Amino acid sequence: MKRHLLFTVFMTIFISCITAQHKRFDDFFDSSHFKPVKLSSATLSPQRIVWVSTTDKNTISAPDNLLKPFDGQLATNTTDFCTFFKQEDTDTAAVILDFGREIYGNIRIFAPIRSDKKTVRIRVRLGESVSETMSETGGTTADSSATNDHSLRDYILEIPWLGSIETGQSGFRFVRIDLLDKGVKLPLKTVQAICRYRDIPYLGSFHCNDERLNRIWETGAYTVHLNMQEYLWDGIKRDRLVWLGDMHPEVMTITSVFGNNEVITKSLDFARDNTPLPGWMNDMCAYSLWWLIIHRDLYLYSGNYEYLKKQHTYISGLLRQIISHIHNGKEALPTGRFLDWPTARNPNVIHSGLQSLSLISMRAGEQLAIWLEDKKLQKECSDCALNLEKNIPELHDNKQAAALSVLAGYGNVEETALAVIARDGAERFATFYGYYMLEALAAGNCYEQALKIISDYWGAMLDLGATTFWEDLDYSDALKAARIDEVIPAGKYDIHAKGGDHCYKGFRHSFCHGWASGPTAWMSRYVLGAIPIEPGCKTVRISPHLGNLDWVEGTVPTPLGIIKISHKKSSSGKITSRVEAPEGIRVILKK
Known part of the structure; x- marks a missing residue:
């Protein structure tokens, strides 16, 4: 009888454990307070180093290591990192990284083991242009017109010992990292971007x-x-x-x-x-x-x-x-x-x-x-x-x-x-x-x-x-401007710093x-x-209008499915069209 009771208790616990493994995340929350968001995330590595503050290897050593593939897990023996070091307050130890294209999301910074366990302060500046990462916030000049409106994109952060930290939540392509504390060596394995997006297909x-x-x-x-x-x-x-x-x-x-x-x-x-x-x-x-x-x-x-x-x-x-x-x-x-x-x-x-x-x-x-x-x-x-x-x-x-x-x-x-x-x-x-x-x-x-x-x-x-x-874009400004993905050359027009008007002057743009x-x-x-x-x-x-184009093809989403369309112009200017529409859609082809 006692053995049967023990077996029953054991099986009850076992079954409850099995059942718990099939719970959903939202099962642990009151449904009235839990609202799932249909967003996905992807991890991106930096594609290139745009700028390094110095060629002194004692200040910034091995910056190219920040670009190496990384599986996202630090270890006590992690190697191939970049080290930042400031001997004096007047030194600048900084890099600007480019993730290749604009994203919305966060950055995640990985700091390997170091001799001192104290946190180390860095300054992070996210930018939609390179010049925005080199700007100051809240000033009256073009170079200090950046803001933290709506999202923090310029802030000071403490980096843990042998760990990672995720921060940001803004729109950016570039990130600048500056070491603030002097007399300490800060190793960084990499800086990743975490892009947040709706995982939906491009049907058109x-x-x-x-x-x-x-x-x-x-x-x-x-x-x-x-x-x-x-x-x-x-x-x-x-x-x-x-x-x-x-x-x-x-x-x-x-x-x-x-x-x-x-x-x-x-x-x-x-x-x-x-x-x-x-x-x-x-x-x-x-x-x-x-x-x-x-x-x-x-x-x-x-x-x-x-x-x-x-x-x-x-x-x-x-x-x-x-x-x-x-x-x-x-x-x-x-x-x-x-x-x-x-x-x-x-x-x-x-x-x-x-x-x-x-x-x-x-x-x-x-x-x-x-x-x-x-x-x-x-x-x-x-x-x-x-x-x-x-x-x-x-x-x-x-x-x-x-x-x-x-x-x-x-x-x-x-x-x-x-x-x-x-x-x-x-x-x-x-x-x-x-x-x-x-x-x-x-x-x-x-x-x-x-x-x-x-x-x-x-x-x-x-x-x-x-x-x-x-x-916004003033077309005349575009014709004289430097590229936004480079440090602005001397004498060239910085369209992000100096362009814009109304509520979007300068880097607020x-x-x-x-x-x-x-x-x-x-x-x-x-x-x-x-x-x-x-x-x-x-x-x-x-009704196609090709202008000076020779051909065009593409797709258009509808509630009943995808319409496939192609138009080709002959040497005489006549357009030949091919349309494949789902059942239930009436197509009126007008040329």
Whole structure:
């Protein structure tokens, strides 16, 4: 009897141990406080040493060891490390490492065994450019314009004895390590980067005979991918927030590359829930208008009616709120009047832009009301749009105002596109509203001009060493600037330190900003030529515009599967197309 009892107790313990091995991580937490995040991580090794503070081997010895492969586990007999040593306070023992491309994440520093067990202080500076890692924080000069806004990228850290430490959480490509304590030798095995990202496939693709355009398409896709964190951010170093106007180009890129991802709806709902009416999203009236336009475009790509239906109450309330600010066919939207930063000091341009944007949002609202079978709301939006159409805004010779005017259908679309937007090419283009300038060029049949501007303007960032697209670029600055992946040569223009304006002066300027990804969506929509015209991509119009290209091929994601597309131009200019669409998708091929 006693032996049977002991056996029963033993088996109970054994089975409970087996069961425990199959627990999930979240089983140990109260579900009301545990929210799993669908993010993955990857470890990256530095690709090169950009700069070493001295050639004195007593100060920095064997820096190339920092580049050697490392399995991530220190040992008491770890060898092949780099040693930092400062004999005097005035000595500088520092290196700058390059991880090869911009990432979002942390750094992990590995320190082998040393004679003294005391912690050693170092200074870490993360940078989107080499010059940012060599900058100071919080000053008034160009070289001291860096900040720790939104994420710490310049800080002092204590390194343990025989251990590793992980720190950071910012957007960066480069890292500078400075030893601060004198009289101690600090061995470092390596500095790794831990990249955080959504592990999702690139379903969309784009390839043509112009490799520069291919790189631009891929760079735009990668820029947005890095910003697809817990929510859809605009920047990974600064502005790690949900900005609704900025989201629209990002959403267009995501739907062209990744398909409908939950980060879109999660971010749209976040903005809605944090902006009870009569509020305006991000305290900017235009950004609530963009929220409506995003919903219209998202539904065309996703066809998720259940999700759209959940927005009905807020959509109708917001549309009626906008209509209440339209008087005699003119917008009179309240404070928080903003288009983009380059136009922020020009109230006349802002009014023209908001007039056009109000008309665009009313047409989006009318379409949303049709899908939601809300005839009363449909008529209200239609009547408001008719009134707005009667008041054609002035263009003020401004590309932002002209782009929105074209997209609203005001005036002679082709004439405006050619005379204002295409004039002077990439001059006076902007990274955010550049997408709408490209859309307006397409509406005005200026496809060759658009492709040339994409190559010149976004390609200029690649020419300067960019691996992601920036918050802002003054094209004239790009033509005189040094590369961002090198120490700035004497006499050359440092575009990161000296460029930028408004809230992004100097090193506060973000070099990975999702709103700059517009060419990726644009080339999928107008060069591959695939545009959904029925919700859920059930009907897709394919109308290629190759400009000077010889051929293009690629894929477009839809809820029903991948559309494969190829276009080839003959010597006579005739385009031969091949389209493979999943069952359930009607393709209208228009050349």
